[in-house]
Amino acid sequence: MTNTPYGEIWRTQPPRFWNWMWQTRCGAVVTERILSLCLEADSIIEIGCGYGHFCKELLKRGWTGSSYLGFDLSDGPATFSEIVPAVVARKADFMGVLAEDSSAIGNVDLIISQAVLCHQAHWLPMTLAAMKHASAIALDVSYVTDEPLHNPRRRDDGCYDTYISEKLLLTEIAALGLPIKVERLYNNKRGCAELLLTTHKRYALRELPK
Numbered sequence: 001m002t003n004t005p006y007g008e009i010w011r012t013q014p015p016r017f018w019n020w021m022w023q024t025r026c027g028a029v030v031t032e033r034i035l036s037l038c039l040e041a042d043s044i045i046e047i048g049c050g051y052g053h054f055c056k057e058l059l060k061r062g063w064t065g066s067s068y069l070g071f072d073l074s075d076g077p078a079t080f081s082e083i084v085p086a087v088v089a090r091k092a093d094f095m096g097v098l099a100e101d102s103s104a105i106g107n108v109d110l111i112i113s114q115a116v117l118c119h120q121a122h123w124l125p126m127t128l129a130a131m132k133h134a135s136a137i138a139l140d141v142s143y144v145t146d147e148p149l150h151n152p153r154r155r156d157d158g159c160y161d162t163y164i165s166e167k168l169l170l171t172e173i174a175a176l177g178l179p180i181k182v183e184r185l186y187n188n189k190r191g192c193a194e195l196l197l198t199t200h201k202r203y204a205l206r207e208l209p210k
């Protein structure tokens with residue numbers, strides 16, 4: 001296990017962990033919403049694509065877009081990269097790739113992530129980075145509570161869950177004037193609330209309020 005400022009590297013997690021992750025996501029409202037948005041998108045980036053469960057489900061549902069680019073810190077990408085020509089998955093830190101050479105990513109129709117923001121030190125940097133590189137974003141925040149935002153807990157698997165506070169999240173989005181829509185949806189399989197952050201407006205950093 002190696003921690004980076006932008007996420008924990010789950011190098012040793014076996015694929016069965018992602019099987020469990022997927023079982024509690026597929027059929028759940030947030031994932032179904034993200035799947036339907038992806039079906040309308042030609043180019044997609046998935047941050048934290050893991051072992052490709054989402055990507056494979058998208059293909060099963062008939063996605064025929066021109067490019068899906070997945071990033072994950074784990075060994076997952078190698079297991080499904082290029083299953084069809086449009087799919088490329090890289091073992092990389094999404095934030096690190098952007099910092100080194102943002103032209104390597106360019107601009108896509110939609111950037112998505114699931115169960116990734118809740119593992120970041122803060123929701124904002126990754127969200128802004130996604131908004132900068134896509135016409136639309138659909139990012140979820142799992143396991144939402146109103147506990148203090150900057151009070152990450154170390155779980156027994158060594159990862160930090162920030163348990164992002166919905167109240168603070170909404171306050172920060174309003175204060176920053178970000179064009180982000182936040183929906184609270186319930187995941188029956190997990191027995192917890194999840195937030196879905198979306199935007200359909202192309203976002204430029206220069207639009208930040210002064």
Ligand SMILES: C[S@@+](CC[C@H](N)C(=O)[O-])C[C@H]1O[C@@H](n2cnc3c(N)ncnc32)[C@H](O)[C@@H]1O
Binds near residue numbers: 007008018025
């Ligand atoms: C809880 S898992 C979710 C996996 C998958 N999205 C799902 O819902 O089944 C979080 C994933 O995000 C990845 N991750 C976290 N921060 C990342 C970053 N900065 N860049 C790329 N992947 C990241 C981790 O390696 C891990 O695979």
